[in-house]
Every structure is written in structure tokens, then in C-alpha cells.
Amino acid sequence: MHDALTQPPASRGAAARRVPVVVVLAFAGIVVALMQTLVIPIVPMLPRLLGADASDTAWAVTATLLAAAVATPVVGRLGDMYGKRRMLLLSLVLTVAGSVFCAVSDSLVPMIVGRVLQGLAGGVIPLGISIMRDELPPEKLAGSTAVMSASLGVGAALGLPAAALIADNFDWHVLFWTSTVLGAIALVLVLVCVPESKVRTGGRFDLVGSIGLSAALVCLLLAISKGGDWGWGSGTTLGLFAAAVVLLLVWGRVELRTAEPLVDLRVSAGRQVLFTNLAALAFGFSMFAASLVMPQLMQLPEQTGYGLGKSLLAVGLVMAPQGLVMMIVAWASAPLSKARGPRVTLMAGAVVVAAGYALNTVMMSEVWHLVLVSCVIGAGVGFAYGALPSLVMSAVPVSATAAANSLNTLMRAIGNSVSSAVAGVILAHMTTPLGSTTLPSENAFKAIMGVGCGAALAALVLATFIPRQQTDTDRQAGETPAAEPSTPQDVSPRKA
Known part of the structure; x- marks a missing residue:
């Protein structure tokens, strides 16, 4: 209170403006992340709704994945060159346009066009992190970027129950009209609350x-x-x-x-950025494994002896707390990163995620078991996703922030995709008969949990290769940890 009263009025006003910037950017990140789980409740119904084959309607999911992967590094680089807020607004416009396309569609082609447009907004989260680096003071940066980074998982976790609730009670088009409204709100809030950064590289794309x-x-x-x-x-x-x-x-x-x-490979090959991105790949794999296992386990019939026979809405409600835990822990991880360094925070997250999967192998027979496990894994991911932006940004020039964060986000997405493929293979090959059909066996789910645990431990090993950074504890003790050579001096204009 005393500090606030002794601050000059201009400083107090600037501090007050930073709060809505963080909230607005995190909200925009959650809205874009919602697009990943938006169609999950209606995927089985899409062939009937769109009058197309199931193999064709699967592109409603695949198209978004491919569009996001392509757009994320490109939009990040364009943000560094021409303005991060400008590219953020463009991404949100694409989100709204894609939602409208899907909301008015009754056939396959406009649905896929809409889903591609939604996927092209995949760069919102790294852009938001980069804007925070330009706008926030150093003491506020770690917690704020941690929340922004975690919004990817939060949106996905909260989107499933919300989408299931809408799909069960309303016409399926309401799903996309809802995302249209949320995207429009995010767009207006960014226009009103988020300033354009003066840090730009210019040059040729x-x-x-x-x-x-x-x-x-x-x-x-x-x-x-x-x-x-x-x-x-x-x-x-x-x-x-x-x-x-x-x-x-x-x-x-x-x-x-x-x-x-487009990507400075010399900077990306530096020890800190390289191993941070590899750890992000491993964490993306590990996190997504839980998102694949738990919904299927809950929806399998009780006659299997290990399925819980729950609805998709119940699945969403079980997974939703994970998103909230992830957000809270990501924000709370900032003091640990400040005291011990983000490398330690990343390693702590890997240990917690691995422990969550180990717990899941012996606790999977009750709903509360899965709530507990998902929250433990969410806490570990919150630690990790809170640390990743700090590790990336401390190793790259400020003029390359958006591009570097975009590459890190892309590595997480690739980890998600590989996880989905590996889990699909395991579930398809480890089956058990039930009547006239075959279903994934209990051992298949345990095998995926083991793979998820292994991926988290791989992230832990990769994190040990990241150079230790100087922390508040080191400064108080007068120590200077060894580090790799610093990145080239950034000559782009900075905010005063």
C-alpha cells in the first residue's frame, strides 16, 4: 500500500493499465484455444449433419491442426516485423470469420474453410506473450507470460464441457455462433486495451x-x-x-x-533455446496423452470392468478443473522461477506430470480418481508452461520474441500430434472383445499412461541440459552461474 501511495500518478496509471492488458491477452488466448475442442462433441455426428463420409468430415479437425501449424511461425515473424498487436487483431478477425463460416454451414466445404480460418489464429498465444515482454516491467513479466502460456491448456480444458453442454441442448450451429461472439469480444477488448509495441525489426519477409x-x-x-x-x-x-x-x-x-x-536457426540452435524447444515437444506429447486417455476411459461401458460409462458432458466436467489448476499454478510458478530460475520450474513440472501418470496407473476406477490425476498433471503442466516463455525470451533478442515464442508453441503442437498418433496405435492394437465388438483394453490405457510418464521424464532429462540462469538467490550469494554466450546485442528500438 505504501509503495502504491508513493508512486508518481503517471506510474500508478501505467500499472493500472497493465492489469487489463494481461487479462485481455489471456482471454484472447483462451478463446483461440477453445477452437481446438469446439467440434469434439459433434465429430461422430458430422457425417450425418454435413452429408459426407466420416473420412471426409475428419478434415474438420485435421484442417485446423494444419492451419495452426503453418500460421504460428509465420504470424510470429510478421508480428516482430510489422507489429504484434496488428497481427493479433488479424488473427482474431480470422477466428471470427471462421466461426461465422462454420455457423452458417450445412455442408462439408464451408465447414472446412471455417475450420482453416480458425486454425490460422494459432499465433495468438505467442503474440500475446511477446506483447507482454514489450509492455510489462521485468518484475511482472514472469507471472503474466506464465498465465498467457497456460491459456492454451486452459481453453482446451474448459472448451470440452462447454461445447458438450451446448451440443446436448441446442442446435449444433450454436457452438459456432458462441465462438463468434467470444471472438468478437476478444477483438474489441484488444482494440481498446492493448497498445501497439514500438519494438519492430522491419526488413523483408x-x-x-x-x-x-x-x-x-x-x-x-x-x-x-x-x-x-x-x-x-x-x-x-x-x-x-x-x-x-x-x-x-x-x-x-x-x-x-x-x-x-523466417527462423534464425543460429539462435534456435543455441543450447538454451534448443533444449527448451525439445522439452516443449516432450511436454506437448505428455500433456496430450492425458487428454486422450481419460475421456475414452470414462465413456467406455461399465461392462468392460474398467470403463465408467459416463457422458461426454461428464467427461468435460471432470477435465475442466485441470484447466483451472493449470492457470493458477502457472501464475504461482513465477516466485519459484524468480528464486531458483525457470529451468528448475520446468524440471519441477516434469516431475509432477510423471507422478500424475504413475498415480493414474493405480487410480483409474472412480471418477474422483480421474479428477485428482488430471489436476496433478495440470499442475505439472502449469509449472512447465509457466517456465517455457521465460527460458525462450531470456535467450533471444527482444526483436525476435514473437518468432521465438511461436516456434516454441509449434513444438508443443507437434508433440500433441505425435501423442495422438502413438495413442491411436496403442488403442488399436491392444483390444479386448465385448459382445460383437472390440474395445481398447485396460492395459492399453495403462500403456499410454506409461508412455506419458516416460515423455515427462524425457522432458526432465532435456531440461538438465538448459544452462542455469542467474537468480535472486545467486545474486544475494554473490554467485554467477556458468552460461552459454549471450545472444547478439539487440539494436531495435525499445520502449523507454
């Missing part, structure tokens, strides 16, 4: 690099997401994997020779 990376990502993610349907040994799947490898190698060679690349 790397069009060749963006096309090359987009083509490689589409090949990779298409092979991962559709390989189970096409066959992992099919020519199409193997051809896409081979094309992705070739395109990435050629793209990397071109980027190293480009004066203003």
Missing part, C-alpha cells in the same frame, strides 16, 4: 522460407494425423514423411544463407 517450412509441416503433420487411417506402412504415409525430411533439410540450408530468415 522471408517468403521462400515461409513456403518451405509450411510445406514441410503440412507433410509431417498430415502423415502423423492420418497415418492411422491410411496405414503407417502405406506409400502415402511414408512418402509424406520422406518429403517432410527432405523439405526440412533444404529449408534449413536455405535459411542459413538468408540474411533475414
Whole structure:
């Protein structure tokens, strides 16, 4: 209270303005993350609703995934060059437009167009983190970016019960009219509350690099997401994997020779950024494993002896607390990162997630078991997602913040996709008969939990290779930990 009273009026006003900036950006992140789970309740009904084959309506999910993967690094780079707020507003406009397309659609093509537009807004969260770096004082940055980073998981967790509730009680188009309204609210709030950063790099956009990376990502993610349907040994799947490898190698060679690349591979190959991104990949895999296992486990018939026979709405209500825990823990992780460094926070998150999966192998027979486990895993992910932006931003110039955070977000998304593919293989091959059908066996779910635990432990090992940063504890003790050489001096204009 004393500090607030002794601050100059201008400082108090600036501090008051920062609160709505953080809240608005986090809300925008949650709204965009909602798009990932929005269609889950109606996926089984889409063939009937859209008059198309199930293999075709699956593109309503796949199209969003591919569009987000392509857009995230491109939008991040454009934000660094031409304005982060400008690109954030464009992303939210695409969200609203995509929602309207889906809301008025009764056939497959407009639905897929709408879902692509929604996916193109995938860069909102890294853009929000980058705006916070430009606008917030250092002492407020860690907690705020942690909340923004965690909004990806929060939106996905809260979206499922909300979407299930709407789908059960209203016409399915209401799902997308709701997302239209939420996107419009986020758009207006950003226009009113979020300032445009003065930190820009300018220069020429790397069009060749963006096309090359987009083509490689589409090949990779298409092979991962559709390989189970096409066959992992099919020519199409193997051809896409081979094309992705070739395109990435050629793209990397071109980027190293480009004066203003889409992704600065020299910075990205630095020890801190490299191992932070690899840990993000492992965490994306581990987190998504829980999102795949628990809903299926809850919906399987009780006759199996391990299924709980619950509705999709009940599944959503069980998973919703995970999102809230994730947000709270992400915000609360800032003091730990300040005292011990974000590397320690990331490692703590890996241990907690691994413990959650280990707990799940012996606690999966009651609803409260799954609520507890999902909250433990959510707490671990909150720690990790709170630490990742700090680790990235402390290793890159301020002028490359959006591009670097976008790459980290992309690594999480790739981890999600790989997790889905691996879980699909396990569930398809470890089955048990029930009447005239076969269902995933109890051991299949335990195997996925074991894989999720292993991915969290892999993230822990990867985090040990991240250089230790100087913390408040080090400064009080007069110690200076060893670190890799600092990044090139940033010469772009900074806020006063």
C-alpha cells in the first residue's frame, strides 16, 4: 500500500493499465484455444449433419491442426516485423470469420474453410506473450507470460464441457455462433486495451522460407494425423514423411544463407533455446496423452470392468478443473522461477506430470480418481508452461520474441500430434472383445499412461541440459552461474 501511495500518478496509471492488458491477452488466448475442442462433441455426428463420409468430415479437425501449424511461425515473424498487436487483431478477425463460416454451414466445404480460418489464429498465444515482454516491467513479466502460456491448456480444458453442454441442448450451429461472439469480444477488448509495441525489426519477409517450412509441416503433420487411417506402412504415409525430411533439410540450408530468415536457426540452435524447444515437444506429447486417455476411459461401458460409462458432458466436467489448476499454478510458478530460475520450474513440472501418470496407473476406477490425476498433471503442466516463455525470451533478442515464442508453441503442437498418433496405435492394437465388438483394453490405457510418464521424464532429462540462469538467490550469494554466450546485442528500438 505504501509503495502504491508513493508512486508518481503517471506510474500508478501505467500499472493500472497493465492489469487489463494481461487479462485481455489471456482471454484472447483462451478463446483461440477453445477452437481446438469446439467440434469434439459433434465429430461422430458430422457425417450425418454435413452429408459426407466420416473420412471426409475428419478434415474438420485435421484442417485446423494444419492451419495452426503453418500460421504460428509465420504470424510470429510478421508480428516482430510489422507489429504484434496488428497481427493479433488479424488473427482474431480470422477466428471470427471462421466461426461465422462454420455457423452458417450445412455442408462439408464451408465447414472446412471455417475450420482453416480458425486454425490460422494459432499465433495468438505467442503474440500475446511477446506483447507482454514489450509492455510489462521485468518484475511482472514472469507471472503474466506464465498465465498467457497456460491459456492454451486452459481453453482446451474448459472448451470440452462447454461445447458438450451446448451440443446436448441446442442446435449444433450454436457452438459456432458462441465462438463468434467470444471472438468478437476478444477483438474489441484488444482494440481498446492493448497498445501497439514500438519494438519492430522491419526488413523483408522471408517468403521462400515461409513456403518451405509450411510445406514441410503440412507433410509431417498430415502423415502423423492420418497415418492411422491410411496405414503407417502405406506409400502415402511414408512418402509424406520422406518429403517432410527432405523439405526440412533444404529449408534449413536455405535459411542459413538468408540474411533475414523466417527462423534464425543460429539462435534456435543455441543450447538454451534448443533444449527448451525439445522439452516443449516432450511436454506437448505428455500433456496430450492425458487428454486422450481419460475421456475414452470414462465413456467406455461399465461392462468392460474398467470403463465408467459416463457422458461426454461428464467427461468435460471432470477435465475442466485441470484447466483451472493449470492457470493458477502457472501464475504461482513465477516466485519459484524468480528464486531458483525457470529451468528448475520446468524440471519441477516434469516431475509432477510423471507422478500424475504413475498415480493414474493405480487410480483409474472412480471418477474422483480421474479428477485428482488430471489436476496433478495440470499442475505439472502449469509449472512447465509457466517456465517455457521465460527460458525462450531470456535467450533471444527482444526483436525476435514473437518468432521465438511461436516456434516454441509449434513444438508443443507437434508433440500433441505425435501423442495422438502413438495413442491411436496403442488403442488399436491392444483390444479386448465385448459382445460383437472390440474395445481398447485396460492395459492399453495403462500403456499410454506409461508412455506419458516416460515423455515427462524425457522432458526432465532435456531440461538438465538448459544452462542455469542467474537468480535472486545467486545474486544475494554473490554467485554467477556458468552460461552459454549471450545472444547478439539487440539494436531495435525499445520502449523507454
